[in-house]
Amino acid sequence: MVHLTPSPLFQIRLENDSLTMHGSQSESVGCVLRGQLVLAITEPTKFKEIKLSFQGKSKVGWVDGGGIGQCYNNEEKILYQQDWKFLPASKQYHLLKPDNYHWEFELILPGTLPETIEGCQHGSVKYTLKAVAERHTFALNLHTHRKVTLVRSLLSGSLEYSQGAILANNWNNKIDYEFSLDSKVFSLGDKIPIRIKLRSSEKDLKVQEIICVFKEYITYTAGVNHKTDSKVIKIASENNFSRDVNSWYHLMEISIPNDSIYCLYDSQNDIICVKHRLKFYITFVDKVHSQRCELSAALSIMVTPDSYSSDNMNLPAYDENHLSKTYFEDALSDHSTTCHFVNSLYDVEEMNKLPSYRSIASLIPVPLTDSLLPPTYDATINGH
Structure with missing residues (x-):
């Protein structure tokens, strides 16, 4: 045998x-x-x-x-x-x-x-x-x-965790707008709540649609040369607005995929840099002249891994010389x-x-x- x-x-x-x-x-x-x-x-x-x-x-x-x-x-x-x-x-x-x-x-x-x-x-x-x-x-x-x-x-004590994000301005002396987030740091699988405030100074100018686009930007560096790619990760939209008012307050939500295949973590280095933004496109319609116009704006956010407790943030002491x-x-x-x-x-x-x-x-x-x-x-x- x-x-x-x-x-x-x-x-x-x-x-x-x-x-x-x-x-x-x-x-x-x-x-x-x-x-x-x-x-x-x-x-x-x-x-x-x-x-x-x-x-x-x-x-x-x-x-x-x-x-x-x-x-x-x-x-x-x-x-x-x-x-x-x-x-x-x-x-x-x-x-x-x-x-x-x-x-x-x-x-x-x-x-x-x-x-x-x-x-x-x-x-x-x-x-x-x-x-x-x-x-x-x-x-x-x-x-x-x-x-x-x-x-x-x-x-854990980084200011990014405690700081929100806000973008407010006036567009063409016609629209006052404000986009705000309670936090600008999120993880995979999170939902991003966005507060949107709009006020028109012209009674005939009404909101027709709000589109929010979650985008990823990747910048590659080889020597002195750079290349930036972007891709759309998620889109959310809303078009149910009253035509009888001149100010709007809307809460919008967009979700981050729960898989790194579809969304990478933010990364800041001199080889491959990854960033994320929320881009807003708001369409207005003039009821009298039947004309449309569009406002666009952007907010930067961060996508990071789940944070760890501060107790785990230091290197182990050298006398801790065995595996867990x-x-x-x-x-x-x-x-x-x-x-x-x-x-x-x-x-x-x-x-x-x-x-x-x-x-x-x-x-x-x-x-x-x-x-x-x-x-x-x-x-x-x-x-x-």
């Missing part, structure tokens, strides 16, 4: 693959990425090298003009790079016995990094973890990767086997050296969302 050897399990596991930076690029203290690289093998295996890399990369590109005068603008940047070597390459292969192995890593990401931006036509900002376990010449290398999402939210309790599922009652993250520069350097085979053949913490590891070799032969 032929016994098939299970393929090695090779995974990147994270405490959280979506990280929040609180405050602008000049305000944020950054965030911390924590995780493990996990390897499970059921037979002695030779490895030349095992390494992990984290990379942030931006890409922008578009075409200007047409025909002979066509010009392609393109720029790619490496925004951040961090590499770990858990089994460094040497003249001889590293022989690992059958067991479950794990290597922990921790990375403090600066708050100046641009947040993740995907779904744009002409560019993106992405962050990715990639790991490679290089084997001998006639064996396939092991590869795994995992996406990391960086989002940015306002600080929910990350671990201890299968043994012996707490001496619990894995800890490094808490000194010396420990960081030690992580990049060849680990003791006995030290890394310990219990593998398994997040709830990941599949269970196979039993260790010793457990198998003992009938466990």
Whole structure:
């Protein structure tokens, strides 16, 4: 009977693959990425090298003009790079016995990094973890990767949360208008209530229709060149107005899609800038001369991720050197086997050296969302 050897399990596991930076690029203290690289093998295996890399990369590109005068603008940047070597390459292969192995890593990401931006036509900002376990010449290398999402939210005490938005003016000495919002900061899935006040100084000029358009503007930058695209996300309208009065007060509502596929978060950086506006178009009709005229105005708003409490806005203390309790599922009652993250520069350097085979053949913490590891070799032969 032929016994098939299970393929090695090779995974990147994270405490959280979506990280929040609180405050602008000049305000944020950054965030911390924590995780493990996990390897499970059921037979002695030779490895030349095992390494992990984290990379942030931006890409922008578009075409200007047409025909002979066509010009392609393109720029790619490496925004951040961090590499770990858990089994460094040497003249001889590293022989690992059958067991479950794990290597922990921790990375403090600066708050100046641009947040993740995907779904744009002409560019993106992405962050990715990639790991490679290089084997001998006639064996396939092991590869795994995992996406990391960086989002940015306002600080809880930011003035934007407490400030409303108002636009008031007079149009052609005929119409006094006012558009106002209680807040200019919203999240995906929110409804935006808009108060509209109109007063006509001419008794024959009446409101026929109000249209509100929620628009998204994306500006791409490649070198010294810029390109701005816009798209309509949502439209709301109202045309039920009394023709017997010269002043109107109307409450209008427009909803923000609850999916980042249809609406991106606001982003302020020098690569891809995302902004949002409410644009108003109000049609008036002169009852005497049967003429129509249109007033247009705009209000800027912000679309941000849900804000976090102030207790979560600081980097963890350096003595908090273990993953959160929910990350671990201890299968043994012996707490001496619990894995800890490094808490000194010396420990960081030690992580990049060849680990003791006995030290890394310990219990593998398994997040709830990941599949269970196979039993260790010793457990198998003992009938466990």
